[in-house]
Amino acid sequence: MQDLQLDWLRAFVAVVDAGSLSAAAGQVHRSQSAVSMQLKKLEQAAGCVLLLRNPRELALTAAGAELLPHARRVLAAHSAALDTLHGAQVSGQLRLGVPEDYAVAYLGNVLREYVGRFPAVEINLVCEQSTALIRKVESGELDLAMVSRDEPDRGEYLFDETMVWVGDSQHAAWLRDPLPIALYELGSRARSAVLDAVEARQRAWRVVYSSPSVAGQLAAVHSGMAVAVLTACSLPPGIQVLGVEQGLPALPPLQVALIRSLHSQGARACDVMQQMIRQTLQSREPVS
Secondary structure (H helix, E strand, O other), rough: OOOOOOOHHHHHHHHHHHHHHHHHHHHHHHHHHHHHHHHHHHHHHHHOEEEEEOOOOOEEEEEEEEHHHHHHHHHHHHHHHHHHHHHHHOOEEEEEEOOOHHHHHHHHHHHHHHHHOOOOEEEEEEOOOOHHHHHHHHHOOOEEEEEOOOOOOEEEEEEEEEEEEEEEOOHHHHHOOEEEEEEOOOOOOHHHHHHHHHHHOOOOOOOOEEOOOOHHHHHHOOOOOEEEEEEEEHHHOOOOOOOOHOOOOOOOOOOEEEEEEEEEEOHHHHHHHHHHHHHHHOOOOOHH
């Protein structure tokens, strides 16, 4: 049985995450032909096909899907070993973006561990809506961001986040016609998903309040102005969760992904943060 070399596994993971050989080549700093050769050697060592490749798309085989989480863990363990030996050499600035509701729920432990291991890195954390964070990553203002996907193939998929209706029992805004709704800002994926779901139920509605802030949404709910939709991870204690019993439609989950700027490629501080977020959050069960 032949050992699986780190370079082969690194090329395999890069191709899966990037979606193409050419994009992966830039991430691992090799030519496209070299990445293709590494994949071929990995498949020869594994004794099976791991990726189905054609001019339009790449797809994991069943064997490839089984290998992927193991490959990630091996690479993460290797990076952790290097960090233990050379952590003090990781320095510089990391510009990280995350929506307000995901920041405390998902990044608290990651940031705590990162700061402990790499005290020489200065982290600039930006909390804004996903739509704004995506633009800032694309322009190079941010190095890395955790966002709700606005497109099916945006970034590296992490997990699904549940969305829920909430209201205040003293005001029962869900009984009004048309339904008063507090929503996130224009352009957000969550806003579109909510309105599509209400339209599909053929219920009259009107937007009475818009805010990019979770606190703003909660203010609208507690004042009795409207019902709102929040991510399950951001629900405060005591708030009433609503559903079909109140005549409200089921909502699709948000796909949470990790996106990275081209300007940050090769930056060790960003590499390590990306690996830590991936290792902690990828394929986690959604909050319910």
